[in-house]
Amino acid sequence: MEPGPARTPRGTFHVEWKAGAHFMSTEYHEPMPYAVFFAPGGIAFHGGSLTVPSHGCIHLDIGSARYYYDHLPVGAEVVVF
Numbered sequence: 001m002e003p004g005p006a007r008t009p010r011g012t013f014h015v016e017w018k019a020g021a022h023f024m025s026t027e028y029h030e031p032m033p034y035a036v037f038f039a040p041g042g043i044a045f046h047g048g049s050l051t052v053p054s055h056g057c058i059h060l061d062i063g064s065a066r067y068y069y070d071h072l073p074v075g076a077e078v079v080v081f
Contacts, residue, residue, distance in 0.1 A: 006055050006056035008057070009043060011079075012077060013080070018035065018037065019037070019044075027042065031047075031048075034046055034062070034069035036069055041056065046058075046065050047066070
């Protein structure tokens with residue numbers, strides 16, 4: 001049985017690294033376009049379905065994901081509440 005959706009961690013983090021338009025999750029084999037990684041365990045916000053739960057990431061529409069990818073530098077503060 002595959003585990004259900006994971007909870008996104010809450011708190012203050014910093015952008016650790018970013019991946020481009022064609023990045024794929026190595027663990028779940030799912031596309032993660034314009035991923036901006038900010039929390040331990042590979043948690044990011046990225047383009048994805050707005051109706052299907054993630055494995056702890058935050059899904060955004062593709063335009064928003066690209067905007068944040070283009071405008072948030074590594075080290076930028078990310079607050080999840």
